Amino acid sequence: MGSIPLLPILYLLAFLRLLCFVNGANSSDPSLxxxxxxxxxxxxxxxxxxxxxxxxxxxxxxxxxxxxxxxxxxxxxxxxxxxxxxxxxxxxxxxxxxxxxxxxxxxxxxxxxxxxxxxxxxxxxxxxxxxxxxxxxxxxxxxxxxxxxxxxxxxxxxxxxxxxxxxxxxxxxxxxxxxxxxxxxxxxxxxxxxxxxxxxxxxxxxxxxxxxxxxxxxxxxxxxxxxxxxxxxxxxxxxxxxxxxxxxxxxxxxxxxxxxxxxxxxxxxxxxxxxxxxxxxxxxxxxxxxxxxxxxxxxxxxxxxxxxxxxxxxxxxxxxxxxxxxxxxxxxxxxxxxxxxxxxxxxxxxxxxxxxxxxxxxxxxxxxxxxxGSGRGGKLEGLDLGMQELRTYFRLFMLSSVLIMFMFCSRISKSKCRPSMSSIPL
Missing domain, CATH: 3.40.630.10 (Zn peptidases)
Known part of the structure; x- marks a missing residue:
C-alpha cells in the first residue's frame, strides 16, 4: 500500500482550521x-x-x-x-x-x-x-x-x-x-x-x-x-x-x-x-x-x-x-x-x-x-432659528435703546436725566 502524501494533508488541515476560525471555532471550545x-x-x-x-x-x-x-x-x-x-x-x-x-x-x-x-x-x-x-x-x-x-x-x-x-x-x-x-x-x-x-x-x-x-x-x-x-x-x-x-x-x-x-x-x-x-x-x-x-x-x-x-x-x-x-x-x-x-x-x-x-x-x-427632513428637522429647526433671531434682535434693540437714551439725556441734562443702567436688562 502506497504512502499518503503528507503535504496536501497539512494544507487541508490548515485550511479547515482557518475556516473554523472564520465561522467561530471558539463556539466549540467546551470551556466556553x-x-x-x-x-x-x-x-x-x-x-x-x-x-x-x-x-x-x-x-x-x-x-x-x-x-x-x-x-x-x-x-x-x-x-x-x-x-x-x-x-x-x-x-x-x-x-x-x-x-x-x-x-x-x-x-x-x-x-x-x-x-x-x-x-x-x-x-x-x-x-x-x-x-x-x-x-x-x-x-x-x-x-x-x-x-x-x-x-x-x-x-x-x-x-x-x-x-x-x-x-x-x-x-x-x-x-x-x-x-x-x-x-x-x-x-x-x-x-x-x-x-x-x-x-x-x-x-x-x-x-x-x-x-x-x-x-x-x-x-x-x-x-x-x-x-x-x-x-x-x-x-x-x-x-x-x-x-x-x-x-x-x-x-x-x-x-x-x-x-x-x-x-x-x-x-x-x-x-x-x-x-x-x-x-x-x-x-x-x-x-x-x-x-x-x-x-x-x-x-x-x-x-x-x-x-x-x-x-x-x-x-x-x-x-x-x-x-x-x-x-x-x-x-x-x-x-x-x-x-x-x-x-x-x-x-x-x-x-x-x-x-x-x-x-x-x-x-x-x-x-x-x-x-x-435632514438636519434638526422641519418646524423644529425653523422655530429654533426664529427664537434665536428674536432673542438677538431683542438684545440689540435694548442695547440701542440704552445708548440712544444715554446720548439724549446727556445732551439735555447729565444731572437730571441720566438713566440707571443697572435697571435695564440687556
Whole structure:
C-alpha cells in the first residue's frame, strides 16, 4: 500500500482550521459558555418581534429603518418611536429620550431589555407595582426613540461563534468612533477592543446615530452596555465630571437609580474616573459636548467578574433563567423610574436657565415619527432659528435703546436725566 502524501494533508488541515476560525471555532471550545438559545433571541428574531409589536400598536409605536454605507460596507438600524399622546396633556412639553442598546455585539442582554421595555410601554407586559394608570400618567408627556440593536453586523458575528466580538462588521469599535477626543490611544490600547476606525464617524452605524441625535435633540441620552454594574455620566475621556448645576442633577438622578435598582452597588460617576481606564471617542461624551443633551448617561447593566476574560457570553450576559429575568425586570423598572422622575430633574435645570429655550419647545409629529427632513428637522429647526433671531434682535434693540437714551439725556441734562443702567436688562 502506497504512502499518503503528507503535504496536501497539512494544507487541508490548515485550511479547515482557518475556516473554523472564520465561522467561530471558539463556539466549540467546551470551556466556553455557549449562547443560551432558550433565553436569547437571534438578532433577526428579536427585530422581527420588535416590528410585530409596532404592527400591533400603531397608536403608540412607529418604526423606521435607517441605512448608510461606506466603501461597500453597509449598516441598517431600526429605530422605534414611542409617542402615545401626539398632543401633550395639560399643556406640558414633550420630554424626549433617546436610548441605544446593542452597541457592542457581545452584549446580548442589552437588546433583550429593549424588547421587554417596548412590550411594557405598549401594555402587553406589566411591571409589579406599576399600574397602567400610573404608567400612562407620565408616559403621555414622553417621546422615546429606541434603537434595540445598534450593531447588527457585529451581533451576527457573535451568533456565528465569535463570542468576544464587540466591534462592528469591519472591526471598528462603535463606541470609539465619535469625534470628541477621537483616536487617542492609552498605554494599554488594544486594537481588538478599541479600534477607533480611520476617522471620526467613519462607520455607517455611527453616521446614522449622529444624524438621529441631531434631528431628535433629546433631553436624555442613555447608551446601554454590559460587562459591569455602573451608572456613568460624562466624561469618558478624562477623569472629571462636568461643572455646574446640571452635573449635580445628573449625579442625583443616578444615585436615586443606584439606591432603588442597584442596592447602592453600582459605580456612579464619570466613566473615565470610575471604570479604571479612559475611553476616547465615545458616544456619551459627544452627546454631552456636541449635541448638548442636558443629561447624557451610560448604563452598565450586568457583569460577571468571576468569569474568564475569554468566556465572553458568561462575562457579559446572565446565562441562567433566574438571573436573566432578574436583570431584565430590574432594568426595565429602572428605565420606568427614569421616565417618571427625569422631567422633574430637568425642570429644575430649565428654571435655572441651564438649557437653551429651543430645546424645550414641543415638536411636531413629523419630526417625532422620523418623517421630517435632514438636519434638526422641519418646524423644529425653523422655530429654533426664529427664537434665536428674536432673542438677538431683542438684545440689540435694548442695547440701542440704552445708548440712544444715554446720548439724549446727556445732551439735555447729565444731572437730571441720566438713566440707571443697572435697571435695564440687556
Amino acid at each position: 459558555t455557549p449562547i443560551p438559545r432558550h433565553l436569547y433571541h437571534s438578532c433577526d428574531s428579536l427585530l422581527k418581534e420588535v416590528k410585530a409589536l409596532v404592527h400591533r400598536h400603531p397608536e403608540k409605536l412607529t418604526a423606521e429603518t435607517l441605512r448608510e454605507d461606506d466603501k461597500g460596507y453597509a449598516a441598517e438600524i431600526v429605530v422605534v418611536t414611542y409617542n402615545s399622546a401626539k398632543i401633550p396633556k395639560n399643556g406640558n412639553l414633550k420630554f424626549r429620550v433617546l436610548l441605544s442598546f446593542g452597541q457592542h455585539g457581545r452584549e446580548l442582554i442589552t437588546s433583550e431589555v429593549s424588547l421587554r421595555l417596548l412590550s411594557i410601554l405598549t401594555g402587553e407586559r406589566t411591571m409589579p407595582g406599576v399600574g397602567l394608570n400610573l404608567l400612562n400618567s407620565f408616559l403621555d408627556n414622553l417621546v422615546i426613540k429606541m434603537v434595540p440593536m445598534e450593531n447588527w453586523n457585529g451581533r451576527k458575528l457573535v451568533e456565528a461563534g465569535e463570542f468576544c466580538e464587540r466591534r462592528n462588521g469591519r472591526g471598528v469599535d462603535l463606541n470609539r468612533n465619535w469625534s470628541v477626543d477621537w483616536g487617542k490611544k492609552e498605554k494599554d490600547y488594544d486594537p481588538y477592543e478599541e479600534n477607533p476606525g480611520t476617522g471620526p464617524f467613519s462607520e455607517p452605524e455611527t453616521q446614522i446615530m449622529r444624524k438621529l441625535s441631531q434631528s431628535f435633540e433629546p433631553h436624555v441620552w442613555v447608551n446601554v452596555h454590559s460587562g459591569m454594574e455602573a451608572l456613568f455620566m460624562p466624561y469618558d475621556h478624562k477623569n472629571v465630571t462636568p461643572d455646574g448645576l446640571i452635573s449635580h442633577l445628573m449625579r442625583s438622578l443616578l444615585e436615586d437609580l443606584n439606591h432603588h435598582h442597584c442596592q447602592d452597588k453600582c459605580l456612579v460617576g464619570s466613566g473615565g474616573g470610575s471604570v479604571g481606564y479612559l475611553a476616547h471617542g465615545t458616544s456619551t461624551d459627544y452627546m454631552h459636548d456636541i449635541v448638548k443633551v442636558p443629561m447624557a448617561f451610560t448604563f452598565e447593566i450586568y457583569g460577571d467578574s468571576a468569569a474568564s476574560s475569554k468566556d465572553c457570553v458568561k462575562m457579559f450576559n446572565p446565562v441562567d433563567e433566574a438571573s436573566f429575568n432578574k436583570v431584565i425586570g430590574n432594568w426595565c423598572a429602572a428605565f420606568l423610574m427614569l421616565f417618571q422622575t427625569g422631567p422633574g430633574w430637568l425642570d429644575i435645570a430649565r428654571q435655572a436657565n441651564f438649557t437653551d429655550l429651543g430645546k424645550w419647545v414641543s415638536i411636531d409629529a413629523s419630526v417625532v415619527d422620523g418623517r421630517g
